[in-house]
Amino acid sequence: MTTTIKRAAVLGSGVMGSGIAAHLANVGIPTIMLDVVPRELTKDEEKKGLTLEDRVVRNRIAAQSKKALLKQKPSPISTKESLDLIEVGNMDDDMQKLADVDWIIEVVVERLDIKKQVFANVDKYRKPGTIVSSNTSGISVEAMAADCSEDFRKHFLGTHFFNPPRYLKLLEITPTKDTAPDVLAFMKTFGENVLGKGVVEAKDTPNFIANRIGTYGLLVTVQKMLEGGYSVGEVDSVTGPMIGRPKSATFRTLDVVGLDTFIHVAKNVYDQVEGAEKEVFDVPDFILQMQEKGWIGAKGGQGFFLKKKDKNGSTIYELNPETLEYEDRKKLKTAATEMVKQEKGSRRKLKALVSAKGDKAGDLVWSVMKPALLYSAELVGEIADDIVSIDQAMKWGFGWELGPFESWDAIGVRKSVERMQKEGETVPGWVLKLLENGNETFYKTENGNVYYYDNGEYKQQQFNKKEINLKRLKDVNGVIKKNTGASLIDLGDGVAGLEFHSQSNAIGLDIIQMVNFALEEVSKNYEGLVIGNQGKNFCVGANLGMMLMEAQDDNFFELDMVVRQFQNMGLNIKYSDKPVVTAPFNMTLGGGAEVSLPAAAIQASPETYMGLVEFGVGLIPGGGGTKELYLKELRNLPKGVTFDLSKIANDVFEKVATAKVSTSAAEARENGFLNKNDAISVNPDHLLHDAKQRVLALANAGYQAPKQEKVPVVGDPGYAAMLLGAKSLQLSGYASDHDLKIAEKLAYVLSGGRIKEGTLIDEQVMLDLEREAFLSLIGEPKTQARMQHMLVKGKPLRN
Numbered sequence: 001m002t003t004t005i006k007r008a009a010v011l012g013s014g015v016m017g018s019g020i021a022a023h024l025a026n027v028g029i030p031t032i033m034l035d036v037v038p039r040e041l042t043k044d045e046e047k048k049g050l051t052l053e054d055r056v057v058r059n060r061i062a063a064q065s066k067k068a069l070l071k072q073k074p075s076p077i078s079t080k081e082s083l084d085l086i087e088v089g090n091m092d093d094d095m096q097k098l099a100d101v102d103w104i105i106e107v108v109v110e111r112l113d114i115k116k117q118v119f120a121n122v123d124k125y126r127k128p129g130t131i132v133s134s135n136t137s138g139i140s141v142e143a144m145a146a147d148c149s150e151d152f153r154k155h156f157l158g159t160h161f162f163n164p165p166r167y168l169k170l171l172e173i174t175p176t177k178d179t180a181p182d183v184l185a186f187m188k189t190f191g192e193n194v195l196g197k198g199v200v201e202a203k204d205t206p207n208f209i210a211n212r213i214g215t216y217g218l219l220v221t222v223q224k225m226l227e228g229g230y231s232v233g234e235v236d237s238v239t240g241p242m243i244g245r246p247k248s249a250t251f252r253t254l255d256v257v258g259l260d261t262f263i264h265v266a267k268n269v270y271d272q273v274e275g276a277e278k279e280v281f282d283v284p285d286f287i288l289q290m291q292e293k294g295w296i297g298a299k300g301g302q303g304f305f306l307k308k309k310d311k312n313g314s315t316i317y318e319l320n321p322e323t324l325e326y327e328d329r330k331k332l333k334t335a336a337t338e339m340v341k342q343e344k345g346s347r348r349k350l351k352a353l354v355s356a357k358g359d360k361a362g363d364l365v366w367s368v369m370k371p372a373l374l375y376s377a378e379l380v381g382e383i384a385d386d387i388v389s390i391d392q393a394m395k396w397g398f399g400w401e402l403g404p405f406e407s408w409d410a411i412g413v414r415k416s417v418e419r420m421q422k423e424g425e426t427v428p429g430w431v432l433k434l435l436e437n438g439n440e441t442f443y444k445t446e447n448g449n450v451y452y453y454d455n456g457e458y459k460q461q462q463f464n465k466k467e468i469n470l471k472r473l474k475d476v477n478g479v480i481k482k483n484t485g486a487s488l489i490d491l492g493d494g495v496a497g498l499e500f501h502s503q504s505n506a507i508g509l510d511i512i513q514m515v516n517f518a519l520e521e522v523s524k525n526y527e528g529l530v531i532g533n534q535g536k537n538f539c540v541g542a543n544l545g546m547m548l549m550e551a552q553d554d555n556f557f558e559l560d561m562v563v564r565q566f567q568n569m570g571l572n573i574k575y576s577d578k579p580v581v582t583a584p585f586n587m588t589l590g591g592g593a594e595v596s597l598p599a600a601a602i603q604a605s606p607e608t609y610m611g612l613v614e615f616g617v618g619l620i621p622g623g624g625g626t627k628e629l630y631l632k633e634l635r636n637l638p639k640g641v642t643f644d645l646s647k648i649a650n651d652v653f654e655k656v657a658t659a660k661v662s663t664s665a666a667e668a669r670e671n672g673f674l675n676k677n678d679a680i681s682v683n684p685d686h687l688l689h690d691a692k693q694r695v696l697a698l699a700n701a702g703y704q705a706p707k708q709e710k711v712p713v714v715g716d717p718g719y720a721a722m723l724l725g726a727k728s729l730q731l732s733g734y735a736s737d738h739d740l741k742i743a744e745k746l747a748y749v750l751s752g753g754r755i756k757e758g759t760l761i762d763e764q765v766m767l768d769l770e771r772e773a774f775l776s777l778i779g780e781p782k783t784q785a786r787m788q789h790m791l792v793k794g795k796p797l798r799n
Helices: 015-026 043-047 060-068 080-085 095-100 112-125 150-154 181-193 210-228 232-238 251-257 259-270 275-280 285-293 335-340 346-354 360-379 387-398 404-411 413-422 429-436 470-477 509-525 544-552 556-574 591-596 625-636 645-657 665-670 684-700 715-731 737-751 763-778 781-793
Strands: 008-011 031-035 086-090 103-106 131-134 156-161 170-175 198-201 305-310 313-320 325-328 443-446 449-454 457-460 486-492 495-500 528-531 580-582 586-589 601-604 608-611 710-712 760-762
Touching (some): 008 015, 015 060, 015 080, 031 060, 060 086, 095 112, 112 150, 170 181, 198 387, 210 232, 210 259, 335 346, 335 360, 387 404, 404 413, 404 443, 413 429, 486 684, 509 528, 509 556, 544 556, 544 781, 556 591, 586 591, 591 625, 608 665, 625 710, 625 737, 645 715, 715 737, 760 763
Parallel strands (some): 008 103, 170 198
Antiparallel strands (some): 443 449, 710 760
16 A cells, blocks of 8 residues: 555546645645546637647646636635646546556546446556545445455545535545555545545445535524524524534525535435435425526525625625515524623533523524434434544534534533423433433543543543644643733643734734743743644734724824834844744734744744735834835845845835735745745644644754844835835826825835935834834824724725
């Protein structure tokens, strides 16, 4: 068996196949993507005089799929360079190339007969030991490979990626009775460590784990909506974030997935089960009518929701399932929904809502939760070996914050079971046994270890050694020091960790104070520091609301002090005698980028959206961001090479003036926010571990703080050039007068003031220019209007 995967092949280049090929390329695996040979020429091909024998025609389907990756949103590729790793071909001419790959993934149409044909052909060309897998979402994995060679069957399994593969974490791996144990073990490790996935082992049953339970839950919700007389919008208003589910809730999720896909998945279970379960998977008539009309969701232009544009903007309407007409969107607003808003955390919110008997929202949530919990319990042992696999599949595949059994723990197992039995439900025996034995929960935590209930006993949950969970770590070790904005934690092995936990992880004085304390503590007692957290985003910037309030009260002395402290914090991070590594992920905006840029190294998550976005609220970066991005770009240049300083200044000017945000960590590197000293963790769950290892590597290499830098600036000529670009945008109508004013301040900072080109200035001079520009802009009424608009509306104002 192969011990590593250096090259891969994807057979089938549809949305899923090309998405998998893109994900493999994103993590650096060269991939050949093959599809069928077209049977007819396009009109364009006829015009060019091409024939069905021409290679460009024969590879057309895969080539078009590769090209389409550039246009898809959200983008399946992390950077355009990823496409260079995808080679295209066809399944008639290029099967011999399968002998050169270590993993072959089949992603053709969901028909057993076609899959068997493909695998019979693959068996002729693959070399012994090559792993082969199917991305099927529901066809029997065992049946597909039944007629293949023994070596093929030993190296064959199901690998079900969730769409889109770049963004959805779940990878369901389904072995057959013939799959060699070492092949299964290798693919689990490879899936986590190289593909960055959350891997669960599923059994070879209809739709495996997540789609089986997820589809059941969605269909139950549709049925309860019809029974209870709720509207589509009302259901979505309480089955989303209010109960720890994604914003797309129920019906928006169906619109995103596509009703055609959903109906296919439901039918797959319907055809293979019996009795009451079969009834649930019988898709209601109105949904089949929607499919007939082409109202299949986002890709059909309308589904359960329809977006209409008018002179006032866009309005979203909801479908009435009885009349199949679109109506004004409604939301459920009850005593329970108002009460839930006061609760913190998904567990407390869910418990409060489910407990609200007699409340329209509470009754709805209970009516859809109850059957889903019972169904999940009934399937333990059938679709997966344990409750952990089911919970993780639902969290990683459907974006639930809590899996079914974690949800059950949250609402109270004993109380909810008593209620279920009063309502005439049959509760699986193993759940009753759990309670009879005096247990109250499916999970429990002791000394930082998590245990789950399994076959009458609690077993310890095993985690990847690269996974650091801050909550469990703090439960065992406590914290070194904390305030309202951040906590200093001992990560072990002589490394400390600074965790932000303010509102949206926005930076205020509390975080600044903790950073400075952490650096002092680390200097005395630790090898180095990791700045990272496990919130929704790394950091969305400085506390905008606090700054606006101070500006509106004319507290410029206070603002000046805060900005100075922020700048000093950046210098302290940069010149710390012990290495500081930041671990950014998701939104890393404004102040979040300004914390990261001066660090000894950045260890980024693949999905890191980094940018200096202050221009959007009428400001420029005030915490050293402009200076640090400029210096980082200068340091990226090869030594001894003559370079155009004005080109660097213009590049930074453009990125800050357009508030450019990377769409991935790979793009953040292209944008200059990451350099050769920085790295990207493939699996976001391993981010803190990798950052910690980076600190230790720097410390063991004899880390020394950088020397104080002099900054070469473009001076007067560079200032004039930057301003000329901004003025031309204003004259073309692309920039307002206020945009020009902000751009002028930014150009002044980057040029180092009205001085001679090539002058070397102290970092502090550039910081002073940044601060002065920031303070003058925050006093502008139009900037304050932009800040207010962003705080209220969540989007930039053009004024």
